[in-house]
Ligand SMILES: *[C@@H]1O[C@H](CO)[C@@H](O)[C@H](O)[C@H]1NC(C)=O
């Protein structure tokens with residue numbers, strides 16, 4: 001028996017044991033072919049160019065069950081290179097499929113790439129979206145829902161139906177026009193509107209007396225949104241894979257890149273009601289309205305729109321964020337309670353303080369982390385690492401805490417080891433809200449605080465029941481602290497979810513490394529890997 005076969009067997013046995021239950025022999029395989037094209041739609045009421053997947057805008061909804069294997073052939077019919085990334089999908093041992101420019105070569109026009117990944121160890125509402133250029137401002141995003149396996153009980157009754165609400169700010173400008181503006185060193189203009197599922201006024205219907213699940217994701221570009229439904233309460237049940245304490249809210253802040261799942265009982269008189277998503281922390285408030293229609297209603301929507309928090313009230317948002325907590329007795333994707341993992345008792349082995357800034361470099365607007373404004377090399381870091389290609393990135397490319405270096409371009413890689421337990425403090429000394437996303441992981445959001453983080457700030461951390469999520473906001477002139485258990489080898493993008501900032505350099509990669517190559521820790525390079533840059537001609 002050859003060595004790779006042996007390793008596969010060992011992996012399979014380990015996987016069987018660690019699943020902790022009598023799973024069926026085979027996890028399902030789901031096959032998709034997605035063709036990406038330009039098309040037209042009217043999200044703001046007039047026709048404009050958008051990006052379609054299989055003719056749909058937004059893209060098709062992916063409904064998966066934990067452990068499903070996805071084989072998805074993406075065919076790019078645009079005139080530009082293209083990639084999709086799977087927001088919040090952990091891609092265990094598999095940063096090969098993450099779909100960002102640090103891990104994958106973009107799919108050239110009139111070409112294709114087949115993603116192969118498993119939706120492992122998670123249940124919840126997620127999204128996918130294009131990670132290339134400014135494609136995200138034109139569409140090709142969609143919902144990615146992961147349902148529980150039949151052996152897992154979830155902490156709420158099965159709703160009679162579920163709705164997906166992809167909410168986000170929107171521009172009337174073409175993505176290429178927006179890109180030219182950023183390339184020229186300018187900021188983006190204020191968005192032109194807010195849309196729900198790519199529409200100005202969609203409608204969602206259901207029966208009086210029944211309870212429905214609403215999966216809400218902010219797929220927008222730069223603006224935090226507040227979500228609410230006239231006369232109805234939102235019972236929060238899940239946030240980016242965490243089963244949370246089920247508080248009820250009148251409205252919910254959802255920052256760019258974030259998702260939340262709420263249950264709504266249609267417990268009001270038969271009538272139609274407003275669903276509202278409106279911008280937060282902006283001078284001018286942009287609002288999208290949809291309709292909640294009771295099937296027995298004969299009365300159209302009426303009355304004033306339900307009021308949200310005061311537009312500039314940051315404290316309201318912070319207070320709400322602090323109410324999001326893990327339900328320690330609820331199951332996660334595996335049949336053990338979330339609270340059985342005592343994250344607060346684990347020693348931190350490495351610490352980073354990452355400060356965002358908005359410097360001008362050579363007269364152009366850029367965004368930076370600890371002084372370094374990220375530029376994508378032609379060769380994905382993951383391929384450079386695999387093939388030992390020199391000159392793509394170095395491991396001393398960024399300081400682990402801000403040191404006052406003058407802002408410059410770079411390829412920033414934070415160096416860590418597999419099984420490190422790390423603390424990252426996001427220090428925001430700007431007046432704008434930040435939204436940070438980490439690929440390949442979820443992390444505990446243990447603290448929010450005003451001003452400068454200091455060692456003493458640790459005393460305020462929630463080390464008991466902080467929730468894990470994949471995208472955390474940092475309030476203006478404030479900090480947010482997270483803890484991450486680095487159990488997933490690979491190279492992972494840590495970025496601003498606010499795409500203008502990401503595009504202009506507010507991102508780094510986290511290299512989670514071990515010197516021994518083992519299939520127990522990381523899958524082998526895919527046989528269909530696309531090669532580009534200095535990796536052209538290498539043999540996977
Ligand atoms: C492109 O699609 C074909 C099937 O149409 C498939 O055989 C091939 O592997 C795909 N290419 C990549 C790089 O995944």
Ligand SMILES: *[C@@H]1O[C@H](CO)[C@@H](O)[C@H](O)[C@H]1NC(C)=O
Nearest residue numbers: 155244245246327329330331
């Ligand atoms: C926590 O989850 C349990 C299920 O294990 C559920 O019975 C309970 O109601 C939940 N508690 C809260 C406060 O949401």
